[in-house]
Structure formats: structure tokens, C-alpha cells
Amino acid sequence: MPHADLLRLGEHTMTVCNACRYCEQYCPVFPAMENRLVFTTADLTYLANLCHNCGECLYACQYAPPHEFGINVPRTLAQIRAFSYEHYCWPQPLARTFRRHNLATGLTLAAVLMAVMFATTAIGHGGAIPLPTGDGDFYSVVPHGVMVALFGGVSLFVAAAMSIGLRRFRRDLRGDAARPRNLRAVLQATRDALSLRHLHGAGADCTAEEETRTPWRRWFHHCTFYGFLFCFASTSVAAFYDAFLRWSAPYPLTSAPVILGVAGGIGLMVGPPGLWFLRRQRDPMLSDPDQTGLDASFVALLFLTSLTGLLLLILRGSAAMSPLLIVHLGVVLALFLTLPYGKFVHGLYRVAALIAYAREMQNDRG
8 A cells, every 4th residue: 555545544444443432441542542633644653653453443433344433443453553664764875675575585685695604614624614623613614704794783783773763753743742751661661561461452362262361362472572682781791701701612501691592592482383373374364464474574584593403402412513513504694684674673663652652641540
């Protein structure tokens, strides 16, 4: 759908909802909506990123399909969320990747990066992939300096791209939400984000169908989020060990980087496939079918990162370590490069929207 038509649809949908207000207690979208008489692009992207797609409002709506109004809040806001990712993307020419990004592009990028790393590693070692030393020393395969330069450079670019996009999103929010910064609002939004409170909707848990509510979507989200967080913590602790304590890898199985990495890897082995399975089973009216590829790529790269990482830990003392390390690094590099241009950004925008919402509600209470 062209962006202009999508924004008109969003404005129409929110105007009908604002007149009805039957769903005002379901989630933050509706109290925030009631504070607005008109719905600008900034309003719509804010409300869309407040929506957790619990689905409750679709089944409660008297104007939902097959009614002639055809009101479908979850799908409309899902489409506007995807628009917001493109709208705030940096650099802007890469915004089109949100529409072209799918499972094939994600896996192809990973395969290309693996091939490049195999070739450069072989060239750097005289034309062949070096045999592992048997002690799990990754730097004997890919030199420490090369690894730091490669992933350090990519990480800086990714951090810059996501920071600029988030700053653009927050800049628009300031016109809609309360301006003063408030620590209490930040803490409330952080609690809501970490607990996934709004995945409950108005009932016990998310809807899968009109009469079906289960906790699985929330649990799989927790596995994915905290799995990613643990893996990030593992990498950060290992970097601290290497840079400041001069403790070189490989680290023992009882060390903090290994324990955190295993916990994160298990979470990512469970959460992403679970979310993908639930999406395929869920009522299709609750989601935007055009984002299926975006979800699939993110889920696949997260899963492959954890799978290759755990295998690398198990086999780090074997002859398979060298090729497996390069495969793992290729997948991780593909995941990192796609973070600013894939489903990952929804978490950043959602937290920013929750902070703005908490400030807004505090102002309403005086």
C-alpha cells in the first residue's frame, strides 16, 4: 500500500476508534489516542509503536470486518510500524531494505560473508584454512586484530544507524508527549518493556484466535529478548577480560562469558523458532502479511547465530573448529549488519514510545 494511502487509512481507523472508545482500557494505544483530536504522521507512528499486537481490540470491535468500515487496528498499526522503520531509517537510501528484506536475502548475505571470510582466511594463511591447535584458540584461525577491526567497525556503524533512527523518532515524539524528562516515567516504561506487560492485552494473555488466549507468545518473546541480552553480555564480558584484564580466550566452561553465552544461546534456540511457529498458527487478520519475510530473516539469523555458537563451544577442541568458527562469524556479521534494517528496531522504538506514553499519562494525572 502506498504510504499516503496507509496514513489516510491510519487516520480513518483512529478517528473511528476515538469516536467509539469501547477499547479504551485494553492497552496504551487507546488512552494515548484519546489525547488527540487529529492524527498526524508523528501521532500515527507513535501509536503504532505503542501497539504490542495483542489482538484483543480486533475481536472486541463492532466495526471490524466484515463490517463496511473494515476497522482492523492490529494490522493497520503493524503496517504503520513498518512505515516508521523506513521513515526514520539512516542512511535513508537503505530504507527500501525493509521492504526487500526476507529470509532469502538474510541467508544470502550470511552465505556471502562466510565465503568472503573463508577466502580471506585462506589467503592470510598461505592458501588453506589453518588446522585448529586443539586448545580452542580462535585467534589462531582469525587473528585478534582482524576480528576486532572487523566487528568493531561494523558495530560502530550499526550503533550510529540505530541511534540516528531512534533520535529521529524521539524528535517527533516530543511534539506529542510531555516534554520534561522524568525518571519515574523512564522506570515505568522500562518495567513495562522488560516484563512485556502489554502482551497480556485486556485478558490473561495474547489472543491467537477469537476464543484462544495463551502465554506462549509472551514466553517466546522473553526467551528471545533475554537470550539476545545474555549473548550481548557474554561478548561484552569477554571483551572486558581481553582488553582490561589481559585474559585471553578461550575461557573455561565455568567462566562468566561461557555461562552467559550458553544461557543466551539456549534462549535463542527456543524463542525465535517458537515465535515463528506461533505466527504461522495465529489468526492472519492480526498481522501484516507483507512483514512475514522481515520476521523470518530476523528469526533465522538469531537461531543460526545461537546454533553455530553452541556448536562452536562444544567442538572448539576438535578439527571442526576452524570452518565452524568462520561460519559462525559470517552469520553473526550478517545479523549485525541487518539489525538497523530489520525487525530488531521495533524494540527500540517501542521503548521510546512507552517512555513518551508514561510521561504523557503522568501529565494527565497532574
